[in-house]
Amino acid sequence: xxxxxxxxxxxxxxxxxxxxxxxxxxxxxxxxxxxxxxxxxxxxxxxxxxxxxxxxxxxxxxxxxxxxxxxxxxxxxxxxxxxxxxxxxxxxxxxxxxxxxxxxxxxxxxxxxxxxxxxxxxxxxxxxxxxxxxxxxxxxxxxxxxxxxxxxxxxxxxxxxxxxxxxxxxxxxxxxxxxxxxxxxxxxxxxxxxxxxxxxxxxxxxxxxxxxxxxxxxxxxxxxxxxxxxxxxxxxxxxxxxxxxxxxxxxxxxxxxxxxxxxxxxxxxxxxxxxxxxxxxxxxxxxxxxxxxxxxxxxxxxxxxxxxxxxxxxxxxxxxxxxxxxxxxxxxxxxxxxxxxxxxxxxxxxxxxxxxxxxxxxxxxxxxxxxxxxxxxxxxxxxxxxxxxxxxxxxxxxxxxxxxxxxxxxxxxxxxxxxxxxxxxxxxxxxxxxxxxxxxxxxxxxxxxx
Numbered sequence: 429x430x431x432x433x434x435x436x437x438x439x440x441x442x443x444x445x446x447x448x449x450x451x452x453x454x455x456x457x458x459x460x461x462x463x464x465x466x467x468x469x470x471x472x473x474x475x476x477x478x479x480x481x482x483x484x485x486x487x488x489x490x491x492x493x494x495x496x497x498x499x500x501x502x503x504x505x506x507x508x509x510x511x512x513x514x515x516x517x518x519x520x521x522x523x524x525x526x527x528x529x530x531x532x533x534x535x536x537x538x539x540x541x542x543x544x545x546x547x548x549x550x551x552x553x554x555x556x557x558x559x560x561x562x563x564x565x566x567x568x569x570x571x572x573x574x575x576x577x578x579x580x581x582x583x584x585x586x587x588x589x590x591x592x593x594x595x596x597x598x599x600x601x602x603x604x605x606x607x608x609x610x611x612x613x614x615x616x617x618x619x620x621x622x623x624x625x626x627x628x629x630x631x632x633x634x635x636x637x638x639x640x641x642x643x644x645x646x647x648x649x650x651x652x653x654x655x656x657x658x659x660x661x662x663x664x665x666x667x668x669x670x671x672x673x674x675x676x677x678x679x680x681x682x683x684x685x686x687x688x689x690x691x692x693x694x695x696x697x698x699x700x701x702x703x704x705x706x707x708x709x710x711x712x713x714x715x716x717x718x719x720x721x722x723x724x725x726x727x728x729x730x731x732x733x734x735x736x737x738x739x740x741x742x743x744x745x746x747x748x749x750x751x752x753x754x755x756x757x758x759x760x761x762x763x764x765x766x767x768x769x770x771x772x773x774x775x776x777x778x779x780x781x782x783x784x785x786x787x788x789x790x791x792x793x794x795x796x797x798x799x800x801x802x803x804x805x806x807x808x809x810x811x812x813x814x815x816x817x818x819x820x821x822x823x824x825x826x827x828x829x830x831x832x833x834x835x836x837x838x839x840x841x842x843x844x845x846x847x848x849x850x851x852x853x854x855x856x857x858x859x860x861x862x863x864x865x866x867x868x869x870x871x872x873x874x875x876x877x878x
Contacts, residue, residue, distance in 0.1 A: 429704040429711075432776065432810055436790075438702060439715055439777050443784040444756045446603040446673065453591045456583050458645050459601040460787030465577040468594055470567035475530040477506075479562045482543065482551060483534035484521035486559045497544060497552040506531055521551065530563060537562035582788060602787035607641045608650040608668035609634055612661055612679040612688065613765060616653055632837065633678040633763075633770045640774050644782040644792075646674070656680060658688040662695035669696065669718055669758050673785055676778065679765030682712040689714060689762040698760050706851075708809045709769035709834035713777070714762035766834035772812050775846065775864075793864040798847075801825040804855045811849040814839040815863060817873070824873075826863055844869030 430438070448462030477483065484500060492498040503520040506512035508527035515533040516522055522531045530537070536557040546552040570576060576594065577587055583599070591599065616631040617624065634651055641648050650668055654660045661680070668675045680689040693700060699719040704711055759781055763773045780790040801818050818827040826847050829839050845863040849855065 429706045430702055432705055432707050435702065435705045435713070435715070436777065436780070439759070440780060440784060440790050442701075442717060442756065442759055443781045443790075445787040446605060446785050448600045449603050450598050451601050453583075453588060453597050453599055456599050456601050457585075457588060459583055459604070461577055461579050461581050461583065462600045462602050462787060463579050464575045465591070465596060465599060467570045467572055467574045467576050468596070470571050471569045471593060472564055472566055474511075474566050476508075476564050477524045477526055477528050477530060477537045477562060478564050479537055479539040480525050481523075481537050481539040481541075481562065482521040482553070483524045483531055483537050484516060485518065485534060486536040486557050486561070488519055488521075489536075489538070489553050489556045492553045492556040494554045497546075497554050498556075499546045499550050499552045501550050504531075523551075535559045535563075580787060602785070605641075605644075605646040605673045605782050605785040606649045606671060607637075607646045607674045607676060607782075608672040609637045609641070609648060609652070610650070610661070610664055610668070610675075610677045611653045612656060612677060613653075614655045616679075618653075632767050633765070636767060636770060636837075637676055637678070637774065637778075640779065641782065644779055645786055646782050656688050658691040658695060661688055661692035665692060665696035665698065665760075669698075669760075672758050674778070674781060675758055675760045676763060677761070678763045678770050681714050681762040681764050693760070693762070706809050707772070707776075708807070708811045709766060710764055710772040710776075710812075711769075711809070712764050713773050715777070716760045716762075717757045718760075720757075764834070767837045768814075768832070768840060769834045771837070771840055772846070776812075794867055794870060795862060795864045796845075796870075797860050798824060798826040798845075798863055799858045799860055800847075800855055801827040801857060803857050804828060804849055804859075806852050806854040807849070808851055810851050813847050813849055814843040815845040815847045816843045817845070822858070825858075826861065 451459065483506065488500060489498050500519060500521045503517050503522055504512045505523040506528040507525045511529040512522050512531045514531065516531045522534065524537060536559055538553055538555060538557050539562060542553065542555040544552040544554060576590055581587065611631045611634045615627065615629045617628045619630050622630045631653055634653065638648050638651055649672060652664060654664055665675065677689060680687045693716060697719045698716045700714055700716045703714045705713050761773070761778060763770045775793065779792050783792045784790050799822070801820060813828050813832055815826040815828045817824050826845060828847060832839055844865050846865065847861050847863045849861060
């Protein structure tokens with residue numbers, strides 16, 4: 429059984445960024461650049477004013493002050509979109525607005541606040557500017573050929589605005605991962621049948637995974653349910669492997685009489701790279717890829733009983749099987765059936781893979797260290813528990829609600845943290861533990877780094 433870090437390493441070793449494609453810049457929000465974006469021109473294009481005020485030769489205002497103002501005639505106006513193109517006459521000024529081009533001959537701008545009314549057509553200056561004051565120089569933000577956005581950058585609002593500034597309306601971004609999702613189990617019903625019978629369960633795993641994949645920027649191509657039938661699951665897997673980058677199933681991942689994933693994988697030609705991770709919840713997680721040496725069309729007459737003696741250690745030198753789109757072979761995850769176990773596997777393993785396939789980093793969550801608000805019992809496996817921030821006299825702490833189980837989503841829905849409780853001895857209140865959270869979980873909180 430692998431440790432959590434070992435499992436992550438083996439999974440991420442198989443993940444590669446997907447091929448690049450052209451996208452309209454307004455459709456590329458949240459996507460990752462596949463190549464550097466270079467500036468096609470300088471910005472600003474010309475010297476312009478950073479203030480509303482007046483442009484002139486600084487030498488013409490030598491000695492100006494509130495007690496000894498200097499008055500200059502106004503020769504014209506330069507506004508954004510309406511430049512004053514004539515040279516500024518010696519001993520005169522030009523009214524200028526923020527963003528207005530600096531007139532030829534002017535070398536300073538005096539803000540409106542440092543002036544006073546004077547004779548008609550004139551303005552009194554109450555301060556002597558230094559040459560270059562309040563001027564945005566041409567090309568000061570970037571020059572032609574500068575790297576505006578590096579490959580690997582995720583496009584947010586500022587990046588989209590920068591692209592628009594340069595007139596760059598198309599970009600090369602990594603393709604969105606295609607994800608196929610299957611919930612398995614004879615007991616599953618759709619959400620609109622909730623409460624019909626006490627012996628059935630609503631499929632919450634499918635909607636949970638759909639929401640998470642969409643939030644991660646993936647495209648969900650299939651969202652289905654199948655009973656505990658190895659042949660039906662194998663047939664679905666065969667279809668999903670033909671066009672998905674990531675295949676997710678929930679349920680049937682363990683060794684019970686109704687757990688069909690192991691046999692369905694064999695029938696569909698999926699090679700198990702590992703099974704079981706030493707963590708709670710989510711231990712019976714299975715990860716694999718299509719078998720490079722096997723036809724993916726299942727043999728209907730093939731024995732579906734898995735070989736219990738098969739070595740599950742992956743061959744480190746095995747090549748990735750290319751898919752039709754030029755990427756790597758689909759990555760296949762069999763997650764457990766309990767919803768909190770599904771969510772835990774999703775956060776620890778699937779989300780990092782979706783990020784890497786999209787061209788981003790593997791670490792998608794913030795990691796912090798916090799003292800426990802209360803003591804925690806020890807255990808034989810690493811335990812991932814949902815927690816929240818609480819304020820204590822010694823500072824922020826992690827509060828872990830006592831009622832948590834792999835079948836319970838309530839705490840995960842409202843608690844922003846997942847605390848990592850290591851195996852072994854009980855932990856006393858105040859013990860520092862690592863926690864991870866979605867980036868927005870710390871919104872509104874001040875974070876200090878020692």
